[in-house]
Amino acid sequence: QKEVEQDPGPLSVPEGAIVSLNCTYSNSAFQYFMWYRQYSRKGPELLMYTYSSGNKEDGRFTAQVDKSSKYISLFIRDSQPSDSATYLCAMRRSNYQLIWGAGTKLIIKP
Amino acid sequence: DAGVIQSPRHEVTEMGQEVTLRCKPISGHDYLFWYRQTMMRGLELLIYFNNNVPIDDSGMPEDRFSAKMPNASFSTLKIQPSEPRDSAVYFCASSLRLAGGEEQYFGPGTRLTVT
Numbered sequence: 051q052k053e054v055e056q057d058p059g060p061l062s063v064p065e066g067a068i069v070s071l072n073c074t075y076s077n078s079a080f081q082y083f084m085w086y087r088q089y090s091r092k093g094p095e096l097l098m099y100t101y102s103s104g105n106k107e108d109g110r111f112t113a114q115v116d117k118s119s120k121y122i123s124l125f126i127r128d129s130q131p132s133d134s135a136t137y138l139c140a141m142r143r144s145n146y147q148l149i150w151g152a153g154t155k156l157i158i159k160p
Numbered sequence: 161d162a163g164v165i166q167s168p169r170h171e172v173t174e175m176g177q178e179v180t181l182r183c184k185p186i187s188g189h190d191y192l193f194w195y196r197q198t199m200m201r202g203l204e205l206l207i208y209f210n211n212n213v214p215i216d217d218s219g220m221p222e223d224r225f226s227a228k229m230p231n232a233s234f235s236t237l238k239i240q241p242s243e244p245r246d247s248a249v250y251f252c253a254s255s256l257r258l259a260g261g262e263e264q265y266f267g268p269g270t271r272l273t274v275t
Contacts, residue, residue, distance in 0.1 A: 093266025
């Protein structure tokens with residue numbers, strides 16, 4: 051079993067919809083939870099990160115961590131075609147390397 | 161800063177040939193990472209360096225792969241001999257630290273095709 055599980059999709063939704071992207075993990079020692087966005091033929095870029103449990107909001111994006119369930123989510127409100135990309139979750143414990151999810155391909159239809 | 165620079169952007173080679181991928185990290189970053197990305201396996205960490213010293217190469221698939229960082233501004237990933245299953249996008253990334261929410265900055269990647 052992988053340490054981080056993420057559905058590769060693709061997930062296709064109409065413009066303006068609320069999108070929910072998720073990852074589950076098995077290592078309870080993970081403390082830092084990140085979401086990277088990767089456009090086609092580009093490298094991943096950090097979208098946002100959360101420390102421990104709770105929510106973090108940045109514009110139309112909200113990251114949520116539920117450590118009791120070992121489950122993290124990224125919500126996108128009022129989705130736009132420009133949000134079409136692959137979203138990768140990544141997490142780490144203390145001063146260790148990142149452990150990556152497989153990435154979910156998101157398609158926002160105009 | 162220009163960001164992480166990788167070359168070449170595309171490489172097509174025949175099985176058995178040597179392939180060398182190059183990376184220039186962001187100035188001042190102490191950590192450099194080499195990743196491989198495929199549809200089947202996603203993003204895999206191959207090796208990472210701290211202050212030019214290889215720290216963890218457990219992700220290097222086999223002895224055909226080698227990586228060096230002769231100085232703070234340059235790293236190479238070499239595949240010799242190359243095989244069709246090495247076809248993938250190879251990313252180099254750098255970061256200031258290996259801690260917390262520290263961002264890894266990725267280069268544009270090298271798309272390798274081995275025929």
